[in-house]
Amino acid sequence: MIDGFIALYIFMLxxxxxxxxxxxxxxxxxxxxxxxxxxxxxxxLVGAMVAMGRANTPLEIAIAFVGVVLAAGNAVGGYVxxxxxxxxxxxxxxxxxxxx
Amino acid sequence: MPIGAQTLIQxxxxxxxxxxxxxxxxxxxxxxxxGGIVWAGVGMLVATLITFLWPDxxxxxxxxxxxxxxxxxxxxxxxxxxMTNMPQMIALYNGMGGGAAGAIAAVELxxxxxxGVAQLSLGVLGGIIGAVSFAGSLIAFxxxxxxxxxxxxxxxxxxVNLAVLVVTVLVGAIIVxxxxxNMSGHVTGLFILALVLGFTxxxxxxxxxxxxxxxxxxxxxxxxxxxxxxxxxxxxMIIAGTVVGSAGTLLTQLMARAMNRSLANVLFSGFGDTGxxxxxxxxxxxxxxxxxxxxxxxxxxxxxxxVPGYGMAVAQAQHKVxxxxxxxxxxxxxxxxxxxxxxxxxxxxxxxxxxxxxVPYDLIYDEAEIxxxxxxxxxxxxxxxxxxxxxxxxxxxxxxxxxxPILNADKAKNVIVIxxxxxxxxxxxxxxxxxxxxxxxxxxxxxxKVAELVQAVKQL
Numbered sequence: 385m386i387d388g389f390i391a392l393y394i395f396m397l398x399x400x401x402x403x404x405x406x407x408x409x410x411x412x413x414x415x416x417x418x419x420x421x422x423x424x425x426x427x428x429l430v431g432a433m434v435a436m437g438r439a440n441t442p443l444e445i446a447i448a449f450v451g452v453v454l455a456a457g458n459a460v461g462g463y464v465x466x467x468x469x470x471x472x473x474x475x476x477x478x479x480x481x482x483x484x
Numbered sequence: 485m486p487i488g489a490q491t492l493i494q495x496x497x498x499x500x501x502x503x504x505x506x507x508x509x510x511x512x513x514x515x516x517x518x519g520g521i522v523w524a525g526v527g528m529l530v531a532t533l534i535t536f537l538w539p540d541x542x543x544x545x546x547x548x549x550x551x552x553x554x555x556x557x558x559x560x561x562x563x564x565x566x567m568t569n570m571p572q573m574i575a576l577y578n579g580m581g582g583g584a585a586g587a588i589a590a591v592e593l594x595x596x597x598x599x600g601v602a603q604l605s606l607g608v609l610g611g612i613i614g615a616v617s618f619a620g621s622l623i624a625f626x627x628x629x630x631x632x633x634x635x636x637x638x639x640x641x642x643x644v645n646l647a648v649l650v651v652t653v654l655v656g657a658i659i660v661x662x663x664x665x666n667m668s669g670h671v672t673g674l675f676i677l678a679l680v681l682g683f684t685x686x687x688x689x690x691x692x693x694x695x696x697x698x699x700x701x702x703x704x705x706x707x708x709x710x711x712x713x714x715x716x717x718x719x720x721m722i723i724a725g726t727v728v729g730s731a732g733t734l735l736t737q738l739m740a741r742a743m744n745r746s747l748a749n750v751l752f753s754g755f756g757d758t759g760x761x762x763x764x765x766x767x768x769x770x771x772x773x774x775x776x777x778x779x780x781x782x783x784x785x786x787x788x789x790x791v792p793g794y795g796m797a798v799a800q801a802q803h804k805v806x807x808x809x810x811x812x813x814x815x816x817x818x819x820x821x822x823x824x825x826x827x828x829x830x831x832x833x834x835x836x837x838x839x840x841x842x843v844p845y846d847l848i849y850d851e852a853e854i855x856x857x858x859x860x861x862x863x864x865x866x867x868x869x870x871x872x873x874x875x876x877x878x879x880x881x882x883x884x885x886x887x888x889p890i891l892n893a894d895k896a897k898n899v900i901v902i903x904x905x906x907x908x909x910x911x912x913x914x915x916x917x918x919x920x921x922x923x924x925x926x927x928x929x930x931x932x933k934v935a936e937l938v939q940a941v942k943q944l
Contacts, residue, residue, distance in 0.1 A: 402728065405509045406512050414735065417731075425705050443594060457580040472840050
């Protein structure tokens, strides 16, 4: 379905996109952004699921099982920690009722 | 194969890919960042659920169980982890992604299904990269978590690693050349070699350099995911993986630059924790001061710049520091926070820790923004920071931190340093700032001392 040069084009455009999207990111967001991009490659989960769905021998199934566990950990863990960090970023203008 | 399901799957992957890019874009500004991760999360959820409709699949029960196990464990650990331990947690989750990419490659290679040479090559390459990233991230986690204390180095280490890399690639090439045949033995060997390479590449790298390494493995995992996407004909994986691969590479470069290191230098020289480069101590003495005197100094200032370092986070003093800042702001003092790019265990880590304490991000300035302002500040209050304010980095060519961009805290009219005791910083270099005539040392536990300051300032 995706073959040859089409795949190459997708690869090239996606590479430029990744570079451009974060090229002007402030340092204060480096850690959350690394975590966020870490979450995005958690999409490996769908690949691991497909690989597992097609696995036949016990060995293949076992490896695929580990793959799906790891991938789900990547996706869920990446989301949880990124969300926790970003939730804390607040502007002084946006918090009229401070706790103290 | 039902056409409807295929179309639905492809459409959901398309939406997921678009949401990932949109989400990452929003994550690059503090105002929209929170929404960014939520959008990306929606994309992930849609793609995952729709994948269950993939035609001709089996093992659904095990698959669901695997998702539940991985998801629940990660959910709980992610909710519980302390903000100070965030860098190693990111390393761990990243390693899991790399491992998953490696597992996909392993399944495809063991199954030995007929792929084209290009697809098979990418599959092998993605498997190697994924396994290296998996093993390397585990080491990074172990080091930052304090499980692996020392760095393992021996002469010619780089050559050994190079040799392992070459052999790994050769085995991969053999597998590609013999496609269609049963190559189980070679496949097993390939993954063992790649795991060993990940371990031996990462073990010599010191703890201080780990953030750069984690960022690099993050980019590599992205690349591995993209390569496996080619094998599985999965556009969402190709796009998301490639975007992370390039964004992660850029991020790695930014971090290395902030630390005044090149990536090659981080990977192959093994500095990071050499420390103990006992340069001759600066002239002069450290002059102690008491909390009440500091409070008076702060309370009657026009402008105070607070320079927090990782020591502040270790002492869990960030909440007290924000309380102090609020007390000063209430008195009409201008308070700004100056953060060095490598403060904390990862660039931006200190911002996360301050945000946790409730410090608004618009009071926080990075080195480039605030360095010219120290001259107009009455007090620079340094809490748990050391190397990043050491003026030696500007002057002493023999110092290991020479050339590193630093915060010009020494230019402030008065410098107050809150410090547990006398001693050198993370790099093992003596700090000339502490010996300056207009510097005073407030010794003690960060949290306790700042609490005293808060009380004293409120009583002024």
